[in-house]
Amino acid sequence: MNEVKILKRADLKFEPKVSVVVPVYNVEKYLEQCLNSIANQTLKEIEIICVDDGSSDNSLQILQDFAAKDNRFTIIAQEHLMAGAARNNGMTLANGEYLSFLDSDDFFESDMLQIMYQKAVATNSDIVMCDMRNYNNKTHKFSSGLNHQTQNFDAVIPLETKINLFDFFGPNVCTKLFRRQYVIDNNLYFQNLKSCNDIGFSFCSAAIANKISTVPQTFINYRVNTGTQTSSNRGKKDFNIVHAYKFIKDFLLKNKLEVLLNDLKARIHQNFENELSRYEGDDIEQMSRKCQEILEEDYPFFSDCLHYEYKKYSFLGLPLITKKSIAKKTTYKLFNHFTVLEKLSLSQKSKTTILGFIKIKCRKKKGI
Numbered sequence: 001m002n003e004v005k006i007l008k009r010a011d012l013k014f015e016p017k018v019s020v021v022v023p024v025y026n027v028e029k030y031l032e033q034c035l036n037s038i039a040n041q042t043l044k045e046i047e048i049i050c051v052d053d054g055s056s057d058n059s060l061q062i063l064q065d066f067a068a069k070d071n072r073f074t075i076i077a078q079e080h081l082m083a084g085a086a087r088n089n090g091m092t093l094a095n096g097e098y099l100s101f102l103d104s105d106d107f108f109e110s111d112m113l114q115i116m117y118q119k120a121v122a123t124n125s126d127i128v129m130c131d132m133r134n135y136n137n138k139t140h141k142f143s144s145g146l147n148h149q150t151q152n153f154d155a156v157i158p159l160e161t162k163i164n165l166f167d168f169f170g171p172n173v174c175t176k177l178f179r180r181q182y183v184i185d186n187n188l189y190f191q192n193l194k195s196c197n198d199i200g201f202s203f204c205s206a207a208i209a210n211k212i213s214t215v216p217q218t219f220i221n222y223r224v225n226t227g228t229q230t231s232s233n234r235g236k237k238d239f240n241i242v243h244a245y246k247f248i249k250d251f252l253l254k255n256k257l258e259v260l261l262n263d264l265k266a267r268i269h270q271n272f273e274n275e276l277s278r279y280e281g282d283d284i285e286q287m288s289r290k291c292q293e294i295l296e297e298d299y300p301f302f303s304d305c306l307h308y309e310y311k312k313y314s315f316l317g318l319p320l321i322t323k324k325s326i327a328k329k330t331t332y333k334l335f336n337h338f339t340v341l342e343k344l345s346l347s348q349k350s351k352t353t354i355l356g357f358i359k360i361k362c363r364k365k366k367g368i
Contacts, residue, residue: 003079004089007064011071012095016047018113018177019096022104023086024063025053030105030223031062037107037221039070043114048073049090050104054080059104084190084197087173091183098128099180101173101198105223107135112219116177119215126182126209132175132220142221165260166267169206171199174220178205191247199244204251207260241271242290 020038024031038048050073052060060077067073074093078086087101098120100113112130120128134143178188188205191197206212245268252260 003081005077006093007075007077008067008073009093010047010049010074012047014045016072016096017043017045017117018098018100019047019049019091019094019180020100020102020113021087021090021094022048022050022102023053023083023090024050024055024059024104025080025083025086026055026057026059027104028055028058028062030226031059034102034104034107035062035066037110038102039066039072040110041108041113042111043117046072046113047094047096049076049093050074051076051078051086051090053078053082053086082192082194082197084192087190087197087201088192091180091189094180096180098177099183100177102220103174105226106174107221107223109217109219109221113177115215115217116219119213120177120179123211123213125211125213126179127205127212128177129169129212129214130175130220131216131218132172132222133218134224135221137223137225139225164263165206166203166263169203169212171196171202172220172222173198173202174222176202182209191244193240193243196240196244199241200247200251203248203264207248207252207257208255239286239290242293245271246293 022034022038027034035048035050038046048070050063050066052063052075054077060075063073063075067075076086076089076093078089083103091099098117100116102108116128116130119125135141136143182188183205186205186208188201190201245264248264249261252258252264
């Protein structure tokens with residue numbers, strides 16, 4: 001834990017059932033709501049580990065004020081090492097039976113930890129997952145978020161039925177409880193990336209879990225339209241999503257889980273379409289090459305399609321976001337078809353040929 005200071009340790013009179021780790025960086029506007037949502041949980045036997053990541057606003061003072069009133073708080077200060085390092089440093093001080101992670105601008109429903117913990121104990125699960133929804137910071141209204149399949153799915157998932165695991169298991173760690181000893185035994189940790197640092201932790205932990213269970217409730221409120229989300233301000237040249245999936249692929253191979261590689265590839269292609277919409281010009285080509293390194297396959301028509309669409313609509317003088325939206329519609333169709341083809345027993349040459357025809361068909365429908 002280099003450059004890390006423990007400013008205050010929790011003084012617990014019980015063995016915590018859940019340790020909640022909260023990375024904090026310049027979120028003074030939203031931090032109190034986040035911390036109150038944890039401190040006021042119906043499950044009281046918890047510890048709250050907050051890691052200030054070098055904030056320059058009043059965030060650290062807010063943390064210290066909460067800690068002065070509630071002895072379940074541990075406060076850590078570190079240089080600006082980003083959220084992945086903050087979560088890792090928080091985990092090293094955790095004592096709970098299960099681990100929970102919450103971003104400091106989001107907030108829990110009040111009974112989240114109690115119901116999730118009860119499910120974890122009842123099913124002896126390594127991971128328990130719930131659903132999440134968006135909270136619009138401008139309109140103060142709630143709307144459907146990532147919409148995990150847990151809304152209509154409440155069952156235990158043993159190891160032998162993990163095919164299609166990545167189809168329903170979302171990358172967000174905030175929607176899950178992780179058995180702490182399981183995390184320690186398998187040396188699971190967060191990547192030190194500016195963004196996407198939770199994807200590797202979430203998917204790798206799911207891949208080797210002996211048992212995963214779900215609850216059908218929506219417990220996480222994910223704040224949007226703040227102008228500060230890491231995902232919306234992702235550095236275009238960091239290619240963090242690619243590094244994250246490379247990390248997962250290497251993990252699967254190391255643990256002899258090749259059976260999950262096709263599911264991972266399908267997930268990568270679903271995300272690739274969204275990621276490409278963030279890039280322009282030469283960055284699109286570079287993103288395409290980075291993904292080819294992961295997939296060990298050549299799909300130049302994805303970046304070519306975006307280039308073509310941008311060029312097609314550039315003369316219209318539309319706002320950039322409109323051009324991106326138009327371009328994404330065509331590309332998205334290709335990815336939908338690819339996800340289906342990837343699971344078929346066809347040669348790569350056959351898949352490439354079929355996708356070539358799909359690409360032409362998509363363009364003809366748009367009159368290109």
